[in-house]
Amino acid sequence: MIIRGDEPEQIRLIKKLYKPGNYFMQGNEALSYGALFAGCRFYAGYPITPSSEIAETMARELPKLGGYYLQMEDEIGSIAAMVGASWTGFKVMTATAGPGFSLMQENLGYAVMTETPLVLVDVQRSGPSTGQATKGAQGDFFQARWGTHGDHPIVALSPTSGQDAFWEVIRAFNIAERLRTPVVVLFDGVLAHTRELVKIPDVEEVEITYRKLPANEEEAKLPFGDPHGDGVPPMPLFGHGYFTHVTGSTHKENGLRDVYTPEVHDKLVRRIHRKIEQNRHVYEKYEEHFTDDAEILVVSWGVTARPALGAVLKAREEGIKAGLFVPKTVHPFPGERMRELGKKVRAVLVAEMNLGQMIIEVERYLNDDVLLKGVNKIGGVPLTVEEILREIRGVA
Amino acid sequence: MAKEIYSKYPLIKYLRKEALPTALCPGCGGGTVLNAFANAVDQLKIDPKDLVVVSGIGCSAWIASPYFLADTLHTTHGRAIAFATGVKVGLPDKKVVVISGDGDLASIGGNHLIHAARRNIDITVILVNNFIYGMTGGQVAPTTPFGAKTTTSPYRNIEHPLQISETVAAAGASYVARWTTAHVYQLIESIKKALQVKGFSLVEVISQCPVQFGRRNQMKEPAEMLRWYLKNSVPISKAKNMSPEELEGKFVIGEFVNRERPEFVTELNKLIDEVQEHFGLKGESDGV
Ligand SMILES: Cc1ncc(C[n+]2csc(CCOP(=O)(O)OP(=O)(O)O)c2C)c(N)n1
Ligand code: SF4
Numbered sequence: 001m002i003i004r005g006d007e008p009e010q011i012r013l014i015k016k017l018y019k020p021g022n023y024f025m026q027g028n029e030a031l032s033y034g035a036l037f038a039g040c041r042f043y044a045g046y047p048i049t050p051s052s053e054i055a056e057t058m059a060r061e062l063p064k065l066g067g068y069y070l071q072m073e074d075e076i077g078s079i080a081a082m083v084g085a086s087w088t089g090f091k092v093m094t095a096t097a098g099p100g101f102s103l104m105q106e107n108l109g110y111a112v113m114t115e116t117p118l119v120l121v122d123v124q125r126s127g128p129s130t131g132q133a134t135k136g137a138q139g140d141f142f143q144a145r146w147g148t149h150g151d152h153p154i155v156a157l158s159p160t161s162g163q164d165a166f167w168e169v170i171r172a173f174n175i176a177e178r179l180r181t182p183v184v185v186l187f188d189g190v191l192a193h194t195r196e197l198v199k200i201p202d203v204e205e206v207e208i209t210y211r212k213l214p215a216n217e218e219e220a221k222l223p224f225g226d227p228h229g230d231g232v233p234p235m236p237l238f239g240h241g242y243f244t245h246v247t248g249s250t251h252k253e254n255g256l257r258d259v260y261t262p263e264v265h266d267k268l269v270r271r272i273h274r275k276i277e278q279n280r281h282v283y284e285k286y287e288e289h290f291t292d293d294a295e296i297l298v299v300s301w302g303v304t305a306r307p308a309l310g311a312v313l314k315a316r317e318e319g320i321k322a323g324l325f326v327p328k329t330v331h332p333f334p335g336e337r338m339r340e341l342g343k344k345v346r347a348v349l350v351a352e353m354n355l356g357q358m359i360i361e362v363e364r365y366l367n368d369d370v371l372l373k374g375v376n377k378i379g380g381v382p383l384t385v386e387e388i389l390r391e392i393r394g395v396a
Numbered sequence: 397m398a399k400e401i402y403s404k405y406p407l408i409k410y411l412r413k414e415a416l417p418t419a420l421c422p423g424c425g426g427g428t429v430l431n432a433f434a435n436a437v438d439q440l441k442i443d444p445k446d447l448v449v450v451s452g453i454g455c456s457a458w459i460a461s462p463y464f465l466a467d468t469l470h471t472t473h474g475r476a477i478a479f480a481t482g483v484k485v486g487l488p489d490k491k492v493v494v495i496s497g498d499g500d501l502a503s504i505g506g507n508h509l510i511h512a513a514r515r516n517i518d519i520t521v522i523l524v525n526n527f528i529y530g531m532t533g534g535q536v537a538p539t540t541p542f543g544a545k546t547t548t549s550p551y552r553n554i555e556h557p558l559q560i561s562e563t564v565a566a567a568g569a570s571y572v573a574r575w576t577t578a579h580v581y582q583l584i585e586s587i588k589k590a591l592q593v594k595g596f597s598l599v600e601v602i603s604q605c606p607v608q609f610g611r612r613n614q615m616k617e618p619a620e621m622l623r624w625y626l627k628n629s630v631p632i633s634k635a636k637n638m639s640p641e642e643l644e645g646k647f648v649i650g651e652f653v654n655r656e657r658p659e660f661v662t663e664l665n666k667l668i669d670e671v672q673e674h675f676g677l678k679g680e681s682d683g684v
Contacts, residue, residue, distance in 0.1 A: 004486075013677055044482065063671035068485050068664060072478065073511040080471065080478035080508075081485075084450070087469065088486025110472050238467040239487045241445040245412070245462050247470035256415060256462060257470075 001237045003177075003210045004090045005039030005067070013065050014203040023198050027191040028095075030162035030198040031121065031169050032057035035093050037206050038173035040119070041067035042090035044081040046074050046100060049134050050189035051123035054095035075100035079107040079120065086116045087246065089237045091173055095121035097189070098140060099130065101147065108182055109148030110248040112272065115224065115233065117176040117211055119169065121185040123192045124302075126380045135380025136189030138302055141357035144184045145331050151269055153276035155283050156184040156331040158302040161191060162198045168328065174209035175283045179275055180232050183283075186330060188353070190303045190382050211235050220244075224268065225253040231275025276332065285328040286337060290316060294323025296392055297341055298375075299362050300351040301327055304383050308351045311388035320396045330358070338365040347395040351375040351388050371395060407434040410444060415462040419455075423618035425577040425603030426459045429524055432580055432601075433460060433495065436587035442491060448483050449493050452476040452505060455531045456497035456524035456603070474504030477512045480519050488661045491520065491591055498525040498539045502560050506538075509560075513567035516595045517660035522587065523560060523598060526605035534608030541645065545612045561600045565652040570595025570659075572652040576602040576625035579649060586651070595659045602647055 014037060025033075032054050035043075043058040045051075059069040068085075072078040075096055082092040096104065101122045111118055124140045126132035144156040155175055159168040169185055176183040212234040214220035219227055220236040223244050227234070233253075236242040245255040250265040258264045289309060291297065296315070300308035305326040315322035325341055327334050342348065342365055350359035356374045366372055375391045377383045411434075420426045437444070447466040451457035453473035461468040471479045476494045484492045494501070501509050501523050512519060528546060529535040535548040538558045545552060561574040571593040573586040583601060590597035604610060604621035615621045625647060632650035635643060672678050 016677065017675075042482070042485065063668045064675055064677055066668055066672065068668075070481070070485065070664075072481070073507050076475060077478035077481070077508050077511075080475040081482035083471075084469065084479040084482025084484075085486045086482070087467075088483055090482075090486055092482075106472055107475065238448050238469075238483060239490055243412070243444070243465050243467060245468045245470070247462070248472060249470070254414075256412075 001213050001240055002089055003039070004041040006208070006210055010039070010065065011203055017064055018200055018203070020200055020202045023200055024195055025162065025198050026053055026193055026195050027162035027165050027187065028053035028123070028193070029057050031159070031165035031185070031187060032061065033200060034166035034169035035119070035173070036061055036065060037203055038170040039091045039208055040093045040173065041065065042082065042085040042092040043068070043094065044070040044072050044078040044085070044092070045094045045096065046072055046078050048097045048100045050125055050136065050192045051095040051097045051121065053192070054121060054123070075103040076107065079104040079111070079118070082118045083107065083111055083114070083116045086118050087238045091117070091177065093119040093121065095123060097123045097125045098127045101140060101143060105147040109150060109152060111182040112148070112152045112154070113248045114246050115180040115235070115272065116182065117180055118182045119172045119176055119185060120182060121169070121187055124186060124188040126378070132380045134189070136192070136303060136353065136382065137378065137380065138188055138304065138353040139357070140186060141330065141354065144186055151273070153273050154184060154331050155179070155181060155276065155329065156186055157328060158186040158330045159191070160302060160305045160326065162194065162196050165191065166198060166200070170206060170208070171285070174207070177209045177211040178232070178282055179279055180211055180235055181276065186302060188303045213237070222253045223255050224251060226271060231271050231278055280332070283329050284334055286334045287326040287328060289324040291323040291325060291341055293321055294345055295321040296347045296349065296395055297323050297325055297345040298349045298351055298388065298392065299325045299358065301330055301358055304351050304353055307383050307385045308388055310385035311392055314385060314389050315392045315396070320392060322392050333361045335365050338362060342366040342370055345370065347371040347373070349373050349375050349388070349391055349395065351383055353377055353382060407431070407438060410434045410437060410465055411463050412465045418463055419458055421607045423604070423606045424455070425526060425601070425605065426456055426524065428577040428580060429495070429522065429601055429603060430459045430463060432583045433464070433522060433587055435584045436591060439584070440588055440591060442591065447491050447493060448487060449495060450476045450480040450483060451494065452496040452500035453531070454497035454500045454529070455605070456495065456526070457500060459524065460493070460495040474500055475508065476500065477505060477508040477519065477521065481512065481517055484517055484519055484661055485664065488518070488665070492518070493520045493522065493591070495522045496524065497530070498523060498527070498560065499529045499537045502558055503538045509564060510567040513564045513569040513596045513598070515660040516568055516570055516657050518594055519596060520590045521598045523600045524603045525560065525600055526603045526609060528605050528609040530605045530608045534612065546609070561598065561652050564598045568596070568657065569598055569653060570657055571597035571654050574600040574602070574647070574649050574652065576629060576647060576649065577604060578622040578625045579629070589654070593654070594662070595657055
């Protein structure tokens with residue numbers, strides 16, 4: 001069984017095509033190159049602003065690497081095709097924005113239930129509905145978490161720059177493969193279209209993970225078992241004579257449907273949760289600035305983390321003990337670290353381009369004696385350093 | 397309390413025994429379709445290891461998944477063909493077959509159906525048309541005959557049914573045929589052809605659902621439904637000379653198209669070859 005994209009030939013091609021060095025490029029392009037370096041060789045998508053440059057870059061670059069770009073008839077078909085391709089051994093990705101992300105939700109749940117590795121990039125734009133289609137936003141924080149139905153875990157990452165997108169999408173693929181699960185990348189329209197310096201590394205500097213394949217016939221016969229105790233079943237790929245049965249309905253370890261036995265559902269869904277919980281070390285990531293002695297903590301994510309850092313630096317110049325906490329894996333939320341930081345500070349400001357979403361997560365980890373305040377802005381224009389600084393001064 | 401399974405049926409080797417007996421109602425046309433498919437696979441000597449069967453949601457989706465012993469992907473409602481598209485790109489040398497219902501493939505999944513035909517991707521679709529939503533309790537479908545009764549058209553259906561084979565043929569499929577469960581030998585032959593055609597192929601099977609459709613339309617016995625099919629089937633050659641009024645309520649059966657057209661995954665691979673050639677990416681040592 002092979003995972004496409006891990007042949008030595010691929011390293012040769014990447015080396016030949018993408019010279020290490022500094023480039024001036026859009027966030028969307030940087031993210032696409034990250035996917036190519038991570039081994040993505042199958043992309044199925046449907047164009048939508050502000051994600052379309054990802055599709056365009058993949059359509060241009062994938063064939064060079066022997067990979068496949070498919071423009072499907074809609075987003076539902078796109079994620080469906082990705083799941084099909086993933087079961088044949090491809091590392092797969094799609095990119096979309098709010099409305100398309102909504103359409104993908106049913107099959108995102110299918111990917112969770114069937115433990116299919118895939119990477120879904122949501123370049124967030126202003127909503128609800130078609131809102132301001134061309135403007136950036138951070139309004140899909142909870143759509144990523146709770147968009148599909150049922151009890152399910154999800155892993156979602158959120159990069160803060162084009163350079164960061166390059167590396168975070170690689171991390172998304174590694175997590176998806178390691179935990180046999182879909183991973184959402186919450187990018188945003190502002191970063192997607194910002195051109196900035198992006199350093200492309202040598203491909204050999206990039207650490208790449210591949211899904212666990214069955215070690216023997218027995219493991220292959222239990223595509224939803226847990227032979228290694230880490231909650232992650234080895235994945236028998238289609239086309240190798242294992243007669244694997246995959247269904248989104250509740251199934252036993254051998255894949256066969258059983259929707260009547262409460263214990264079967266309980267065991268399956270709890271294991272899918274447990275594999276995410278118990279492997280926190282695989283995906284948990286956050287950034288901290290000046291948190292050692294901070295009295296006022298700014299929490300921010302994605303695009304807003306950048307003006308937030310600017311505001312914290314300015315506040316420090318003014319003698320205000322401000323710090324910054326940036327969850328890079330936003331789901332599951334780095335709650336333990338948030339709780340620790342919350343104990344040390346007097347006030348917490350949550351800055352985001354929405355009317356208050358991550359703040360709901362933050363609040364769960366704070367004691368009542370901490371002043372909690374949202375710094376929110378909608379309308380398609382990012383928060384500025386000045387706007388966040390003003391709020392820091394306000395609680396100083 | 398596993399029920400005893402009659403194992404003398406020679407084609408039982410193609411079935412996933414631990415999943416039997418099937419969940420289909422007695423007298424359901426689904427059994428005939430499964431039998432016809434197993435016969436076609438057997439006659440063509442296709443190794444089930446070279447098959448991937450994909451289905452959506454509905455009674456008909458159960459025909460081959462989980463019962464057929466191959467790699468089987470039981471997907472969300474309506475999306476089987478889109479899932480199968482990804483599988484086919486990954487496994488171009490395998491036979492990728494979709495077996496599902498008319499509601500699944502032509503209603504919620506109608507968009508994927510016509511676009512897969514347009515792309516002419518090498519997938520074989522066996523569409524089981526029972527004129528009804530069986531699994532959800534007999535609601536009106538886009539194939540329900542004009543005037544028929546269902547649980548959501550309790551007075552009569554005032555919508556016109558979609559002619560699936562005609563639509564898919566017009567959309568660009570390589571092979572399209574329609575039969576009923578009363579035409580088993582023709583059906584097997586068509587499934588065999590569809591499996592061998594390089595391109596998108598559709599075999600529409602008009603199939604009895606005595607429980608949800610027949611019961612509400614004066615045909616509660618499976619045999620009555622089969623007689624209805626036989627009485628009203630018109631071969632396509634004859635139908636060409638009939639007026640729309642004469643064809644009202646008739647089932648046009650036979651082969652609609654059988655033609656060669658460039659196939660999607662082949663073209664995709666050709667394109668990749670050209671691009672790699674163009675950028676000098678082929679071959680081993682090039683000084684890197
Ligand atoms: C998104 C979604 N909508 C609705 C359903 C409910 N549903 C299950 S099967 C079915 C109809 C199936 O009809 P058909 O494909 O004709 O199959 P049959 O049962 O008649 O063989 C519907 C509407 C669903 N599972 N998912
Ligand atoms: S409800 Fe109809 S289609 Fe479904 S299994 Fe019963 S007879 Fe067959």
